[in-house]
Amino acid sequence: MNIKRAKEEIEHTVKAYLAKDALGEYAIPAIRQRPILLMGPPGIGKTQVMEQVARECGVALVAYTITHHTRQSAVGLPFIRQRHYGDKDVSVTEYTMSEIIASVYAKMEATGLSEGILFIDEINCVSETLAPTMLQFLQCKTFGNQAVPAGWVIVAAGNPPEYNKSVRDFDIVTLDRVRRMDIQPDLSVWKDYARGARIHSAILSYLELHPQNFYQINADVDGTQFVTARGWEDLSNLLDTYETLGLKADEDLIREYIQHQKIAEDFSAYLDLYYKYRDDYGVEDILAGQVKPAVYARLLNAPFDERLSLVSLILAGLDTRFTASRQQDAVADACYAFLRQAKQGFATVPEDIPDGPAVYFSQMVADYDAETQKQQAAGLLSRDALNTRLRVYAVLRAWEAELRRAKAVSAQPAFDLLRTQFQSLAEERENAQNTASATLEAAFDFMEQAFAESQEMVVFVTELTLSPAAHAFITENGCERYFQYNKDLLLDHRKAALQQELAAEERRHGGI
16 A cells, blocks of 8 residues: 555554543454554655644654664563562562553653554564564563553554665564555655645656656665655755855765765756756746747747756746735734733732733743644644744743733734734735735736647646645635646646547457
């Protein structure tokens, strides 16, 4: 199965294992809650999936790479305890608490979440001394004499033997006590994730042209060469930061992430062209509605990969503006809710308390910050959600400073002051929306004149549909031309695909 299907299965399993009956007991007894065993090649995204599932299910996550552990840290240290059995005193070996089990309790204490996921990675690559402990863990849900707390779902992951020389096979007794899921890399599924994660547009367009280079692991006389989904994503983060700093990523740097010589060389050459197209075509000018006349003439003779790269650059520019608008929306909405809460709270502050509303508001801001830190520690905030809360906090701190400067204002003047501050925030939101809308219209102007209803326009409209930021923005703010092209072009595209399938079917039957 692909990683998307695996995520759905794990999410459903967590919900099922944590479901309770009418008496408040877990509907599926712990002994019947089979651990999930994910088997798949390295760098496919198993750990990230666990983070997403925990966040979406609202539970805690404790993750360990077990190869970093010894038997002592996994099981606990042995010590001798005196016991009296019958008429004899005997010395009995017991163990301190496992570091892993202790981490589960520590996570519960730190986050206030009593349920969660215990994720053990590389479980079939442990040392010989630790292997029996891992088998016991999967079979009995214990480390030594310490059981995994109730309400914690066990998920383990490992690599097939063709990817790791240290792999140990599980026996049938163990496999009969787990739910095994075999995962394979899938570019189309990864692209769905990549759009939401804002993977660098050069990587997405390169893989659109060269899908066979998404995931490869090759072993030959020169050693093992590989490229993984993790490598592409980590490279994407670096490219974004390098662009911000005005730095250039060369082939040597790319090879540090794409550890496959030919693919690294190929992508490095493509990246150079990608930046060249951005400058030669003046993508920012296109998005501003100021297209250079020479651009259209050049496109007449441009190869398809060059035209596709230009479309990708335009989409990347749009996505930046859509994301900025959506973030501004989220901040304004959160601040508006906060403002309403403050208004209600101000009404409860006694008038004889000096600077009462300002003190009350400061406490609200402190509580908001504490809640953000708590959710971040629990792993319940996505990158976008954390970014929104941090930006909201910055706005609230500025409002707090305004209240402090006003000095000893009563409830209504304090609220009026905050409302005035919110107006400027609302104006920023409107400006961001207008900028994104104008840029989208300029992009359609260019696409119509440069490509009309060609394959490039189909790609453009399709990517707008699939992009989370674009889809959310257009749904809320509208775009007449998008809806028209989405209806006409994509329908024609589906009809053409159906006709090709029918023609192929007729050929098959004709050959019988």
